[in-house]
Structure formats: C-alpha cells, structure tokens
Amino acid sequence: MKEYKVALLGCGKMVSALTLGWKDHVPFHHYTFTPSKTRAKDLAQKLEGTFVETLEQLPPCDIYLLGCKPQNVQELATDLKDKISKDAIIISVLAGVETKRLQELFGPSKVLRVMPNTPVLVGAGVNALYFSESFSTDEKTFFQKSFESFSMAKVFDQEEMIDVITGVSGSGPAYIFEFARILSEKLVSMGLERETALDMVIETFYGASKLMKESNDSPLELRNNVTSKKGVTHEALEVFKENQFESIVSKAIDAAFKRSVELSKS
Ligand SMILES: NC(=O)c1ccc[n+]([C@@H]2O[C@H](COP(=O)([O-])OP(=O)(O)OC[C@H]3O[C@@H](n4cnc5c(N)ncnc54)[C@H](OP(=O)(O)O)[C@@H]3O)[C@@H](O)[C@H]2O)c1
Known part of the structure; x- marks a missing residue:
C-alpha cells in the first residue's frame, strides 16, 4: 500500500491525540511542524516521523493536517499556499472554519473537516466528519476507517451539522x-x-x-x-x-x- 506523506501543522493536544491514535493503523509518514518547535520534535519522535524546523524544509505532502488554533490559520496559509499541490488533501480539526474558506486559503478542493473531542486521547473519542464534494468513495472509506481505527467516526452530509455537533460532542x-x-x-x-x-x-x-x-x-x-x-x-x-x-x-x-x-x- 502507498505510504502517504502527511504534514502535521500544529502538534498540540488534538493533533497528538489523533495521530498517536491512528499511528499503528494507517500507512502514513508524518512530518511535524510547530512555530516553537518543541512539541513538533516530541511528536515526531513518538510517531517515528520527521521533524521539520521550518516550512521551507517541508517536502510536498499528500495530506496536510491543520491543527493550529483558528486564529493562526491565515498566517499558516500565507506561509504555505504556494507549496501545496491542488491534488493534495486538507484535513482540518479547526472549530468553526468552513470548507469554502479553507479551499480559498490553501488551494486544494479536497477538504475533510473533523470535529474530534479530547476522549480520543484514550481511544474513546467521537469524531464528526464532513467531506467536501471532490472526494472519491474509496477515499472517504479510507479516511473514515482511519478515524474509526481508534475512536468513533460519523460522517455528516451537511457541513452545518459540524457546527451543531461542535457544541455537544466537541465541547x-x-x-x-x-x-x-x-x-x-x-x-x-x-x-x-x-x-x-x-x-x-x-x-x-x-x-x-x-x-x-x-x-x-x-x-x-x-x-x-x-x-x-x-x-x-x-x-x-x-x-x-x-x-x-x-x-x-x-x-x-x-x-x-x-x-x-x-x-x-x-
Ligand atoms: N481541544 C479540544 O477539545 C478541541 C476539540 C475539537 C477541535 N479542536 C480544535 O483543534 C485545534 C487545536 O486545538 P488544541 O487544543 O490541540 O490546541 P493546542 O494544544 O494549543 O495546539 C495548537 C498547536 O498549533 C500550533 N501553531 C500555532 N500557530 C501555528 C502556525 N502558524 N502554524 C502551525 N502551527 C501553529 C502550536 O504550536 P506551538 O506548539 O509552537 O505553540 C500548537 O502546537 C483548534 O483549532 C481547535 O479548534 C480542539
């Protein structure tokens, strides 16, 4: 099976919980980046991935997992936009940042929004998933299974449901x-x-x-x-x-x- 290159942009509580959860179940090689470096270094070690000191060092990736706070997303997009291929996949755990805005900010049309919650840390989380239109059925199945490998994952057909669910399963x-x-x-x-x-x-x-x-x-x-x-x-x-x-x-x-x-x- 192909090994996907996955850029982790932000390595805080949520990204650490998700990636350590799926680590042994998915064919991913993780590249970790955070502005202050410490958490990226730690997570790369735990995931047996690669720590990158600057975004310039990040190789072209298949998947970009956005795990910063919503207020940092604009800055991240400015630093990254020209590096991301249009065929790449964006996965975002950011609360309240819509697919359309992520497409505008980063370029690719394939955006998977995920609303996880902190019990993913102990393999008992709830992940609400919303796929933008351009994903194939195989891709949707692959990502749903990736999240199901360590916690519950429910797919919603309407993006508004992510806002509804945020206040219940997220919070x-x-x-x-x-x-x-x-x-x-x-x-x-x-x-x-x-x-x-x-x-x-x-x-x-x-x-x-x-x-x-x-x-x-x-x-x-x-x-x-x-x-x-x-x-x-x-x-x-x-x-x-x-x-x-x-x-x-x-x-x-x-x-x-x-x-x-x-x-x-x-
Ligand atoms: N916590 C929850 O219960 C929860 C639930 C659902 C969704 N979410 C969403 O998950 C996201 C992350 O939350 P969290 O609780 O994991 O936050 P967190 O622990 O504070 O982690 C945020 C991470 O973002 C990094 N960061 C900041 N600016 C960045 C930039 N410009 N580029 C790349 N990375 C940057 C930080 O780097 P440093 O390590 O250098 O500071 C840190 O590693 C949020 O958008 C939130 O809406 C959280």
Whole structure:
C-alpha cells in the first residue's frame, strides 16, 4: 500500500491525540511542524516521523493536517499556499472554519473537516466528519476507517451539522468534567476526603456511561430504573425540574452553536 506523506501543522493536544491514535493503523509518514518547535520534535519522535524546523524544509505532502488554533490559520496559509499541490488533501480539526474558506486559503478542493473531542486521547473519542464534494468513495472509506481505527467516526452530509455537533460532542467533555467537579466539591463540603470524593464521582460517570453503552435501554429508561417515587433520586431530580435544568442545558447548547456559527463566519 502507498505510504502517504502527511504534514502535521500544529502538534498540540488534538493533533497528538489523533495521530498517536491512528499511528499503528494507517500507512502514513508524518512530518511535524510547530512555530516553537518543541512539541513538533516530541511528536515526531513518538510517531517515528520527521521533524521539520521550518516550512521551507517541508517536502510536498499528500495530506496536510491543520491543527493550529483558528486564529493562526491565515498566517499558516500565507506561509504555505504556494507549496501545496491542488491534488493534495486538507484535513482540518479547526472549530468553526468552513470548507469554502479553507479551499480559498490553501488551494486544494479536497477538504475533510473533523470535529474530534479530547476522549480520543484514550481511544474513546467521537469524531464528526464532513467531506467536501471532490472526494472519491474509496477515499472517504479510507479516511473514515482511519478515524474509526481508534475512536468513533460519523460522517455528516451537511457541513452545518459540524457546527451543531461542535457544541455537544466537541465541547461535551467539558460539560461532563464541570458536572463531575461540582458533584465532587459538594461531597467534599459534606465531609468526604477530596480524593475519595473524586474517585466516587469518576467511577459513577464511568459506570453510567458503560451502562448506557451496553444496555438496550434508553437514557430515560435507565434514569427511571434508579428513580422510585418519593425516593432519594426523585427528590434530586425534582430540584432539577423546579430549576429548569433542561432549559439551562438547552440554552447552553444554543449559545455554543451560536458561537460556532459566529466563528465560521468571521
Ligand atoms: N481541544 C479540544 O477539545 C478541541 C476539540 C475539537 C477541535 N479542536 C480544535 O483543534 C485545534 C487545536 O486545538 P488544541 O487544543 O490541540 O490546541 P493546542 O494544544 O494549543 O495546539 C495548537 C498547536 O498549533 C500550533 N501553531 C500555532 N500557530 C501555528 C502556525 N502558524 N502554524 C502551525 N502551527 C501553529 C502550536 O504550536 P506551538 O506548539 O509552537 O505553540 C500548537 O502546537 C483548534 O483549532 C481547535 O479548534 C480542539
């Protein structure tokens, strides 16, 4: 099988997680670049790839994986545009930067947008994929399988769905971590040792996620299984209801979606 040359432009948390995830499953040779060099050197070593000190040293690649922050993309494109062949493939993990803009900035028409989340670090991530029009079916299958080699990968036919999903699967781990933080702080305030409190909360989240994944019951049915009338859980859920927990969550997701759309228009 052909070995693809893949340029990693940015080697932060997300690109490291994705590439270390697919390292043993895909025929890629990685070239790593970051402005401050340190993270590029480290990642090249872990991937058995090649560190490049400057973009001038980057050889022509088949795939360019954009992993900088959205605000750095313009600068990166200015430095790179003339080096990228029109037949190359751009993969972007940048939140809120649309395919059309990436095509204008970098040149190639084949753009794969990916919205991953941080659990890819432990092989339990969610990747939302959107392919621009010019990919062949074989190419789409190849890339979907590459992402599925280490985490879930779902393909969406409409690019707008990436903005919708960003506020749930992309940002979602932060909501779970926040909920876990609040619950463990509460346990500490009620007398538990911090470490014990955190262990109990983490294991509760882990167990509930595993149960949701492995059971045929819906989240609603699983919730009802722990909720007896006038029981302990019922009391807590009533407080959620009185304080409009569902509406708070819905407003938060609307705000995340609005911000994702704003970023993609800016
Ligand atoms: N974190 C998440 O949960 C998450 C989820 C979904 C999508 N994303 C997207 O993933 C992207 C990266 O996020 P991250 O959390 O991995 O960020 P990060 O850890 O801060 O890494 C950003 C990387 O970009 C590099 N960089 C900065 N300017 C650059 C330039 N001009 N050219 C090439 N590389 C450049 C940085 O280089 P130095 O090492 O030299 O600083 C760093 O290696 C973002 O666009 C974000 O929207 C993140």
